[in-house]
Amino acid sequence: xxxLLDRTERPDKxxxxxxxxxxxxxxxxxxxxLIVPAVFSEFLQSPEDYYEGNDYIRPIRWxxxxxxxxxxxxxxxxxxxxxxxxxxxxxxxxxAGREGVPFPAVIEALMxxxxxxxxxxxxxxxxxxxGQALGVVGALVLGQAAVAAGIVSPFMVIVVALTAVASFLIxxxxxxxxxxxxxxxxxxxxxxxxLVGIFWGMVFLLLHLASLRSFGVPYLYPLAPAVPREWRDVxxxxxxxxxxxxxxxxRSPDDxxxxxxxxxxxxxxxxxxxxxxxxxxxxxxxxxxxxxxS
Numbered sequence: 001x002x003x004l005l006d007r008t009e010r011p012d013k014x015x016x017x018x019x020x021x022x023x024x025x026x027x028x029x030x031x032x033x034l035i036v037p038a039v040f041s042e043f044l045q046s047p048e049d050y051y052e053g054n055d056y057i058r059p060i061r062w063x064x065x066x067x068x069x070x071x072x073x074x075x076x077x078x079x080x081x082x083x084x085x086x087x088x089x090x091x092x093x094x095x096a097g098r099e100g101v102p103f104p105a106v107i108e109a110l111m112x113x114x115x116x117x118x119x120x121x122x123x124x125x126x127x128x129x130x131g132q133a134l135g136v137v138g139a140l141v142l143g144q145a146a147v148a149a150g151i152v153s154p155f156m157v158i159v160v161a162l163t164a165v166a167s168f169l170i171x172x173x174x175x176x177x178x179x180x181x182x183x184x185x186x187x188x189x190x191x192x193x194x195l196v197g198i199f200w201g202m203v204f205l206l207l208h209l210a211s212l213r214s215f216g217v218p219y220l221y222p223l224a225p226a227v228p229r230e231w232r233d234v235x236x237x238x239x240x241x242x243x244x245x246x247x248x249x250x251r252s253p254d255d256x257x258x259x260x261x262x263x264x265x266x267x268x269x270x271x272x273x274x275x276x277x278x279x280x281x282x283x284x285x286x287x288x289x290x291x292x293x294s
Contacts, residue, residue: 003174004214006035021246037214043175055237064169073190081194097153106191112160217249
C-alpha cells in the first residue's frame with residue numbers, strides 16, 4: 001500500500017542518495033532511477049530544500065500531511081457526534097449552513113472528496129495549461145453550484161478545498177496518492193464512531209507503518225526506532241556542515257557523507273613568525289623587481 005522504494009528522474013537526488021550510502025537501480029529504456037532503501041520521512045523532502053537557505057517549508061509539509069489525512073474526518077466526527085466541542089457561535093453558523101442539506105455529513109464529505117479527485121485526475125490527463133485551469137475553475141464552479149442547489153454545505157466545501165490544497169504540498173506523488181486514498185476509511189470510521197474511530201484508525205495506521213521494512217530498514221526510521229541525531233533532516237533541514245555523517249540505515253563501513261570541517265568560518269590566523277617571514281619575502285621580491293627595472 002505504501003511505496004517501499006523511491007523513484008526519481010533527477011540526477012541530483014540520485015547523487016545525494018549515493019552520498020548517504022543508499023543504492024540506485026537504473027534500468028535500460030526507462031528514465032527513472034529507483035532509490036533503495038526508502039523511508040517514510042523522505043517522501044516529505046524535496047531536492048529544492050537543499051538549495052534554499054531556510055527550512056520553513058519542511059514543517060509546513062508535515063502540517064499539510066495531518067490536514068490531508070484527518071481534516072475531513074474530524075469535521076464529520078465533530079458535526080455528527082461531538083457538537084458540544086464546537087464553540088456556540090460556530091456551531092450555530094454551521095447548523096444554518098447545513099439547513100436544507102438532505103445528506104448526512106459523512107455522505108456529503110464522500111461526495112465532495114470523490115468529485116475533487118475526479119477533477120484532479122482529469123486535470124492530470126489533459127494538457128498542462130488546460131488541466132490546471134480545469135482543476136481550479138472546475139472545483140470553484142462545482143462547489144458553488146452544489147451549495148446553491150442545497151446538496152452540500154458551505155463549510156464542507158471549505159474543508160474539502162483546504163484538504164485538496166494541502167495534499168499538493170506532499171512532494172512525492174505516490175505518497176500523496178496513498179494519503180488521499182486513506183481519507184476514505186478515516187471518513188467511514190468518523191461517520192460510524194466519531195473521534196474514537198479516528199483514534200483507532202490512526203493507531204492501526206501507525207502499527208502498519210511500524211511493521212513495514214524497506215530492504216531491511218524500518219519504514220518509520222529515524223522516528224521509530226528513534227534516532228534523534230538524524231532528526232535534523234526530518235522535521236527541518238539543518239545546515240550542510242551539520243550533516244557530515246551518513247544515516248545509520250546505510251550500514252556503510254565509511255560513515256562520512258562529506259569531508260569534516262565544512263562549517264563556514266574565517267581562515268585561521270597565522271602565527272607571528274610566519275607573518276613576519278611572509279612579509280620579509282614579499283618585500284624582498286618587490287626590491288628585486290625594482291632593481292631589475294632600473
